[in-house]
Amino acid sequence: MIKMTKQTYKNTKYIQAFIVEDHNEVVPYIHTYIGSKQLPFEGLTLIHFDSHPDLLIPLNMPADTVFNKHTLYETLSIENWIMPLVYAGHISTIYWLKPPWCEQIGEHTLEFYVGKCVETGRIRTTCKENYFVSEALYSPEEQLENKKKVALTVICVRPEPWLATDRHSASVSHQSVDQHVHISKCSEHSDINCGQNNVDCEKDNISRESELKDDQRNPNSLSEDDIYSLSPPEKKVKQDSISDLNSLRKKTILPPSVCERFVSISEMLQGKRYILDIDLDFFSTKNPFQELYTTEQLRLLSELYRYSKPEDSSSEAIQRFVERREKQLETLKNAFATLSKDINAEVSNLDGKSVSLVKELISNLVSSSSDVDFDLVHDAGCTMDDTELPHHVSSKKQILQLMEATREILKLLPHPTLVTAARSSSDDYCPPDQVEFIQQNVIQILEQTYPTIVIMPSYVQNIDINEPTPASNKTS
Structure with a gap:
């Protein structure tokens, strides 16, 4: 796809969704919206779907670089584009929505400061989470100036029930994900429509195991002929996309407690302008270093x-x-x-x-x-700290589950002012053979949820997916 010129719709009824390749490339669009006063200069909320927090800080970057946008754009990378926006005063509330396999930061809410270290002149944080400490980014509050307070809430988006076909192979390198299929306890039924109890699930064990064997043939093959709705095994219905999942499912896919949290977040966001950000590796992700070494x-x-x-x-x-x-x-x-x-x-x-x-x-x-x-x-x-880079090449059914969960979350929230999305496929974090399928369905969800959205592709499609090179240390 050819890179498109940046276009701004003057009519504010439109919502623009900018799709980039590397995640840090969304920053110029955020700056443009702030500069044109479509977003406020400070106090912004970021809703961030991603398999990675992206909350690191460029280790040796002078703090004042955030006020020189051209130098800043050259310095930022995929794992450290959010905190400079916090230090600049733009973002004060972050919701990191992580998929079930991510462990870099636990589920809770943290409040801490981001500021300029008086000794080094670099951006540092008062947060004592190992995610920051292991990267030598901690500094006590008394050593920081120009401090900005930020609230970070981590929420795990775990569809209910999460599919049993979990191919989590983070601890093993260079082995096919097919060798790491685990069938979990029967209460984790593998269908979105599951409203059955454990006794019913036991009756379906043979059907599900047969389905897993079919899925093992080529877990990453996502041709149209292989896309199925997640109806019960005895009632499979072929689908070209996820558009009919709403009519197929019998209940919400999100646990009630999670729905309640997003209702509360929605109330907080009423009347406010915020940014919705989606990394496509939220739905399926790789640790590219496992294939390089x-x-x-x-x-x-x-x-x-x-x-x-x-x-x-x-x-x-x-x-x-x-x-x-x-x-x-x-x-x-x-x-x-x-x-x-x-x-x-x-x-x-x-x-x-x-x-x-x-x-x-x-x-x-x-x-x-x-x-x-x-x-x-x-x-x-x-990346070798106490949590490895997440590695979870999702089955197509897991992708569809997370798609439906994402749809439900977006329907609970008020409309965003700006939507940004990152493909993350050229460096192999989002599996290149799945990225088009994931992007197609994310766009479909956005278009169905926000009728006035305008999709703005702003990337050059990766031609050679055989030898991707990690752009940087996406770090945990």
């Missing part, structure tokens, strides 16, 4: 980037940890930068064990590839 190479990286957690949750203990962690990451980054210029160079400032691990890793990498990207090796290492 062997199990042994990932093990060596994990050993090399391993760290000891803070002794306790006090600010002093976390500060000491952050200093150690920042030094560790900087030393490893410099080591790989040296090796990128001369693979036989001696690396300095590493302890004996780390030197040994680096040599073993380099030997392993060179034996499997003649061209080693050391920047990418470092990016992969930076």
